[in-house]
Amino acid sequence: MTTAAKVAGVLLLVVTATSLAAGLLSPVSYETQFRESPNAPPCRQFPLGTDELGRDRLARLLYGSRVSLLLAPAAAGLSVALSALIGITAGYAGGWVERATMAAADLFVSLPWLFLLLTVRALLPLNVTPWASILITFLLLGVLSWAPGARVIRAGASALKRSEFALLARASGCPKPRLLWKHILPNLRPLMAAQFWIAIPVFILSEANLGMLGLGIAEPLPSWGGLLAELQDPGRVGGNPVLLAPAVLLTVFLSCLQFVFSKEDQ
């Protein structure tokens, strides 16, 4: 690992640790309103100022980072589990099961992701509690993004099924479930791990886009997407550059993530 990748890795750890320790680092909650100081500029009490409801922007950024950074890996885990289940079933079964599954995967990959996300999100209630909105966002991202991973895992499972060690295991009388569990699945773990790490930045970006469009995690709970929604009125940014803080943090975090993992790939 190069020095630059190490620095990126340390930055990732610092952002993650800071967001996890939001409760300790921030003296106020993300929903506490200082009604006498709405839209306050950065000062000693509020280093990033307050929003129009008088809520501390720094507290909201810390708590929002925690929500986004926990949500994305959880959604990625769900997505990979689903991809593995579908991909291994298709690759191992072969025949029409494989063809039908891959046709469905092609359909999912071809459809514009955000249109699909908006359609399914609109089907679900919009006026839900913040925690329910987290669950909905997390499930939507995880469930709707099974297709690319399933294609990759299907190809891996199909190749492993035809491999010499699988043939030997079958010839030795190894039952199918044992072959899958003890021989195929462990060999697919690196592929699944790669899919997991690829999905995390995708989900962080998707949550940010959904949040900016007002269809992500519900207020008063903050998330990176929700905080970025303040930028919907681009005219406000010129007078208050602090509004860009969540955008800068998101971009730096994703750059570091990409830097660490692209270097690792090499």
Add this chain to the structure above:
Amino acid sequence: MVFARRISILFVTLLLAGLGGATLLRLAPGFSADERDLDSRLNAGSHEAFEAVRAGERNLGRFYLLYLSRLARGDLGTSRLFSRPVVELLRERLPLTMGTVLAGFAMAWTAGLALSAVSAMARNQALPFALGGFGSALLCVPSALMAVLFYRMDVPASAGVAAVIFPKVFFYSKRLFRASLAKPHVLTARAKGLGDVRVFIWHAVPPVAEELFSLAGVTLALGLSAAIPLEVILDLPGIGQLAWKAALGRDLSLLVSLTLLIGAFTLTANALADALAHATRGAGSNDDSR
């Protein structure tokens, strides 16, 4: 034969997608609600007639057949939110989105292919590093945020679409070109004294044309997705903004029709890209690249 197979797969996929769309509409909350029920001027007979029509639509199979027959006649239903036929809304808004997406698509592919070719052939690593950094930075910015930046810089929305597609084209084609340039037949061509540009165009590009055509279909879908936040933030009356308004207003009839239409468009584009990829396979099959 291959093309006919692709068309039939496309047709079946669209039928299945239509079934999915009809199911979503049928299961949506408030599906059987009708504001005419509240109209006290209508007599009991009228209410019974409306109820009889709705009862027929409650059966999913029958509802799907009705939905398909309406689709075949070009009737995509009426938007509850805008109280206007969906076809009319699409006719007004589709040209703007398609123009934006296709312009962005063309910009991204032109820049992506040119810069990836330069990066793949460069002997000095400074330029590939800088271009890679630029592409990586674009990958880290949500398209909604990009729209805000472009609004500040007074840049057209098509540049936003291009910014979303460009990194995918650039990184993927650079990897393909690099692998292609390292093949033995390319080394032989170089050893025989062929110029860099000639080697690239005639020996490095044809073997990877198939993969590039496949990527083209996928990036079109990506561009259409990027149009939603761009049109919302930049207040452009395209179908991206329409989809957002439909989602906020829970106008499922409009949203499902939009998704189906966009899905049909991207699936057709993908089928065309695959057909082109298949046609170019012959060009690359006479070397040892596969």
